[in-house]
Amino acid sequence: MNIGIDIDDTIVINSNYFLSHILEEDLPEYILIEIKNNITNIMDGKIPAFLMPYLAPIYKKYNLLYEVYPNVVPVLERLKRENKIIIATGRCNEMLEGCEDTTTQYLDMKGITYDEIYYGVSDKLAFCLEHDIDLFIDDSVNHIGKISSAGIPTILFESEVNKNFKIRTLKSNNWLDVEKKINNLKI
Numbered sequence: 737m738n739i740g741i742d743i744d745d746t747i748v749i750n751s752n753y754f755l756s757h758i759l760e761e762d763l764p765e766y767i768l769i770e771i772k773n774n775i776t777n778i779m780d781g782k783i784p785a786f787l788m789p790y791l792a793p794i795y796k797k798y799n800l801l802y803e804v805y806p807n808v809v810p811v812l813e814r815l816k817r818e819n820k821i822i823i824a825t826g827r828c829n830e831m832l833e834g835c836e837d838t839t840t841q842y843l844d845m846k847g848i849t850y851d852e853i854y855y856g857v858s859d860k861l862a863f864c865l866e867h868d869i870d871l872f873i874d875d876s877v878n879h880i881g882k883i884s885s886a887g888i889p890t891i892l893f894e895s896e897v898n899k900n901f902k903i904r905t906l907k908s909n910n911w912l913d914v915e916k917k918i919n920n921l922k923i
Contacts, residue, residue, distance in 0.1 A: 737870040743825040745875035745895040807911040821850040828856030
């Protein structure tokens with residue numbers, strides 16, 4: 737089975753930490769309000785251009801410090817034995833210079849195993865169709881909604897950013913449960 741997985745708030749715990757780090761920075765109040773109002777889009781990689789000068793230094797400063805979700809490393813190791821793990825992320829060098837190398841370094845440092853990684857993926861449904869993805873795991877309600885409506889099984893990884901959204905798909909907030917759901921699917 738080809739399993740597609742997002743990074744932010746799916747493998748890496750970062751929206752809460754990112755927000756807390758932003759609040760520690762000396763930013764104008766109106767920028768803080770814009771960041772809070774756009775956090776869902778920001779975590780989806782849709783960062784308004786006027787916020788990039790404020791967010792880029794924060795990302796560079798804290799990117800290697802974020803933690804991965806508990807059990808993601810052993811679960812991905814077990815899943816990789818019988819499946820192809822394909823990471824698809826909106827992160828890219830066009831969004832933030834050096835982002836791809838930093839992300840690869842981070843994943844290696846944290847012991848995240850995968851077969852392939854693709855950067856700058858903004859249309860995850862098209863990605864799933866192009867790469868024959870059998871199951872996709874993401875925290876984005878928008879991506880999951882589009883992918884599942886095309887008949888591809890999905891798991892919404894619940895986070896602070898999406899926990900109040902209602903969507904008809906499998907949901908989980910921990911990797912042992914994700915593994916159980918995948919094993920029960922047997923696509």
